[in-house]
Amino acid sequence: MTRRDALVRVIDALHAEIDALKANDVAALERATREKLIGIDAVGAANDDDPHLSAEVKWLAEVGHRLND
Numbered sequence: 408m409t410r411r412d413a414l415v416r417v418i419d420a421l422h423a424e425i426d427a428l429k430a431n432d433v434a435a436l437e438r439a440t441r442e443k444l445i446g447i448d449a450v451g452a453a454n455d456d457d458p459h460l461s462a463e464v465k466w467l468a469e470v471g472h473r474l475n476d
Contacts, residue, residue: 408449413449413450413452414464414467414468416445416449418470420440420442420443420446421439421471423435424443425474426439
C-alpha cells in the first residue's frame with residue numbers, strides 16, 4: 408500500500424468517525440476508529456521508497472490532520 412492510499416484510508420475513516428459521532432452510533436465509531444488506526448499504521452509502513460513527499464501526499468496529510476483535530 409502506498410502512503411497516498413493509506414492517507415486516503417485514514418481520511419475516509421475520519422469521515423466515518425465524524426458521521427458516527429453525529430449519529431451517536433457507538434458501534435460505528437468503534438469500527439471507524441479501528442479502520443483509522445489500521446490506516447495510520449499503514450502510513451508508517453508505506454513502502455514508497457521516495458524520501459520526498461509529493462504535493463498530493465502533503466495535502467492529504469494536512470487534510471487528515473485537520474479532520475483529526
